[in-house]
Each structure stands twice: as C-alpha cells, then as structure tokens.
Amino acid sequence: MSSLQGYVDRRVLLILQDGRAIVGVMAGFDQKSNVVLSDSKERVYSMEEGVEEIPLGLYLVKGDMIILIGELDETLDKAVDLATIRAEPIPPIRY
Amino acid sequence: MLIFSVFKTLTDQQVTVELKNDLSITGVLKSVDQFLNIRLDNITVLDEARHPHMMAVKNCFIRGSVVRYVQLPAEHVDTQLLEDATRREAQNQIKR
Amino acid sequence: MLPLSLLNAAQNKPMLVELKNGETCNGHLINCDNFMNITLRDVYQTNSDGDRFWKLKECYIRGSTIKYLRIPDILLDAVKEEQVRAREVGRNTRGAHAGGPGNRGGRGASTRGGRGRGGPMRGGRGRGRGVQ
Numbered sequence: 001m002s003s004l005q006g007y008v009d010r011r012v013l014l015i016l017q018d019g020r021a022i023v024g025v026m027a028g029f030d031q032k033s034n035v036v037l038s039d040s041k042e043r044v045y046s047m048e049e050g051v052e053e054i055p056l057g058l059y060l061v062k063g064d065m066i067i068l069i070g071e072l073d074e075t076l077d078k079a080v081d082l083a084t085i086r087a088e089p090i091p092p093i094r095y
Numbered sequence: 096m097l098i099f100s101v102f103k104t105l106t107d108q109q110v111t112v113e114l115k116n117d118l119s120i121t122g123v124l125k126s127v128d129q130f131l132n133i134r135l136d137n138i139t140v141l142d143e144a145r146h147p148h149m150m151a152v153k154n155c156f157i158r159g160s161v162v163r164y165v166q167l168p169a170e171h172v173d174t175q176l177l178e179d180a181t182r183r184e185a186q187n188q189i190k191r
Numbered sequence: 192m193l194p195l196s197l198l199n200a201a202q203n204k205p206m207l208v209e210l211k212n213g214e215t216c217n218g219h220l221i222n223c224d225n226f227m228n229i230t231l232r233d234v235y236q237t238n239s240d241g242d243r244f245w246k247l248k249e250c251y252i253r254g255s256t257i258k259y260l261r262i263p264d265i266l267l268d269a270v271k272e273e274q275v276r277a278r279e280v281g282r283n284t285r286g287a288h289a290g291g292p293g294n295r296g297g298r299g300a301s302t303r304g305g306r307g308r309g310g311p312m313r314g315g316r317g318r319g320r321g322v323q
Contacts, residue, residue, distance in 0.1 A: 003126075003128070004156055007156070013148075013149065013151075013152055015148070016258075017161070018258070019116065021148055027192055027197075027267055028192030028193055028194060028196075028197070029193075029194065030193050030194050030195065033132070033158065034194040034195075034227075035194065036192060036194050036197055036267075038264070038267050043148070045148065056261060057261065057262075057263075057264045058261070058262045058263065058264045058266065058267050059259055059260070059261055059262070060194050060197060060198060060259060060260040060261075060262060061258075061259045062227070062254075062257050062258060062259060063158075064160075064255070065211070065258050065259065066158055067114060067115075067116065067157070067158055067161045068114070068120075068155055068156065068157050068158065068161075069155060069156040070138075070149055070152030070153075070154070070155035070156075071152065071153065071154050071155065072151050072152060073151050073152070073153050074151075076150065076151040076153075077150075077151035080150060080151060085147050087145065087146065087147050087148065088145070090116060090118070090146070090148055091116045091117055091118075092116060093114075093115045093116050093161055094115060094116070095115060
C-alpha cells in the first residue's frame with residue numbers, strides 16, 4: 001500500500017494539476033488523497049524574476065487536483081536561495 | 096489488478112515515470128497501491144536545469160491518474176510470464 | 192488528521208473556495224458532507240480572471256468541482272485539541288464497550304470490509320488505528 005502516512009508532520013511540496021507548487025506541513029490526508037497543509041506558501045516561478053513565495057496559511061487541497069507530493073529535505077531546501085532561481089512555471093496537465 | 100502485481104514485483108528497482116505535464120522523474124520504486132499511485136525514493140528530475148522546482152525533494156508520492164508512462168527495467172520483467180498471466184486473466188473475465 | 196474533520200469543524204467559519212474552473216467563492220460555511228459538497232452563506236464570487244464579482248446570499252458547491260479550500264489557521268489547533276480530548280474520553284470508556292470514540296480511527300479503513308475490525312478489537316484492547 002502506497003500511503004501518505006510517512007509525510008505527516010513533514011514539510012512537503014505539492015504540485016497541482018494547474019501547475020501550482022505549494023509547500024507546507026502535511027497536517028493530514030484521507031483515502032482520496034485529499035490533503036491538509038498548514039503554514040503553506042505558494043512558490044511562483046518565472047523567468048523574469050526570482051521565485052516569489054506567497055503565504056497561504058491553512059489549506060485543504062482536493063486529492064484529484066494533486067499530481068505529486070514530495071518530501072522536502074529541509075537542509076537542502078534552506079540552502080537554496082529562491083531569489084536566484086529562474087524557471088518556467090510547471091506546465092499544467094494535458095490529457 | 097494484474098499491472099498492480101507487476102509493479103509490486105518491481106519494488107526496489109529503478110524506474111522512470113513520465114507525467115502528463117511532461118515531467119520525467121527517475122527513482123527507486125518504493126511502493127504502489129491499487130490506484131497505481133507510486134512512491135519513489137532518491138529521485139532525480141530529467142533536465143533538472145529547466146525544472147529546479149524539485150531540487151530539495153528526495154522522495155515523492157505520484158498520483159496514478161497523472162502518470163503517462165512508466166519506463167520499466169526490461170531485465171526485471173518476465174514478458175513471457177506476463178503474457179501468460181494476461182491470457183489467464185482474460186479467460187477468467189470471460190468465464191465471469 | 193482527516194481533511195473532512197477539519198472541514199466539519201469549519202462550520203460558521205469564513206473560507207475561500209477555489210473551483211476547478213478558477214472561480215473563487217468567499218463565504219461562511221453553513222454545511223458540508225462526506226463528498227465535500229458544501230453550502231456557503233454571504234458569498235462573494237469572483238470569475239477566474241478576478242475582474243468580476245457577484246454577491247450571493249447563499250450558494251451550494253458540488254465537492255467534485257473544488258480545487259482547494261483556504262481555512263482560518265486557528266482551526267487546525269482547535270481540531271487537534273478536540274481530537275486529544277476525544278482520545279482521552281475514548282481511553283476512559285474503552286473496555287466497557289468497544290464502540291466509543293476510541294473506535295474513531297477504524298472508520299477510515301471501513302471501506303476494506305471487516306478487516307479493520309476483527310484484528311485490533313481482540314481482547315477489547317486494540318486502539319483501532321485504522322487511519323492508514
């Protein structure tokens with residue numbers, strides 16, 4: 001069984017179907033992989049300027065919107081200076 | 096259900112998962128469930144320079160419904176066995 | 192913590208709901224169900240470009256059309272505390288009868304037949320930790 005249990009209380013990166021990237025602490029989840037994120041921030045990527053972090057707070061994301069959930073290695077993540085990162089936004093899903 | 100079993104036999108093997116947003120992620124298959132949700136360990140993203148979004152991510156959960164392809168290690172898939180199992184399953188479907 | 196318990200605890204609280212088509216609805220939660228269908232009151236609806244607004248007295252949103260909900264931060268702590276309390280009560284009443292709040296965890300796994308039941312209930316001691 002591939003479960004999200006290991007991610008609870010960890011800092012995670014969520015990638016959504018519309019290409020949004022949200023980081024936050026996974027507070028909970030259910031069978032449909034609906035996810036609760038606390039202290040969440042959206043990371044907005046662009047080629048023109050560095051990554052912008054927009055605080056979102058407590059978020060409940062529907063499972064069907066989620067593409068990927070990654071566990072953030074906090075030391076690695078803190079070592080990255082987001083202001084220097086330039087990248088295209090993650091493309092949305094095309095069926 | 097058959098493909099679920101195939102994936103289960105491939106745990107701890109290296110696979111590459113291509114998503115429907117064109118991202119390709121290589122990693123060690125840690126687990127899979129009946130929705131073909133996948134957990135990968137020790138991941139790298141293809142063309143990391145273009146996709147730095149997952150730099151600090153070492154393991155991840157991928158929703159089965161957004162997977163376009165999974166590249167399997169050929170040496171670990173017994174295609175003969177798989178063909179037989181597929182025929183058997185098809186037969187069972189007819190009987191039911 | 193289950194997403195639905197958080198949503199249930201959010202009744203009468205303000206929230207922002209974004210739909211899959213990009214529209215957003217700001218309002219107070221009246222009610223919700225297990226499909227995440229919700230009703231909101233005193234709603235400000237915006238179109239996906241965010242340049243047009245509507246004010247609605249009340250609206251119903253089908254759960255399957257929701258992208259995400261943004262909920263007041265304080266609710267997380269409120270629900271966590273509530274769960275700790277429920278667990279305490281469960282600990283005290285457990286053993287007397289198996290079906291107290293201590294059984295709460297078993298519900299998550301209830302789709303998998305009776306499996307979650309027989310196991311942990313043995314001897315009336317198990318905690319029914321069915322949540323994945």
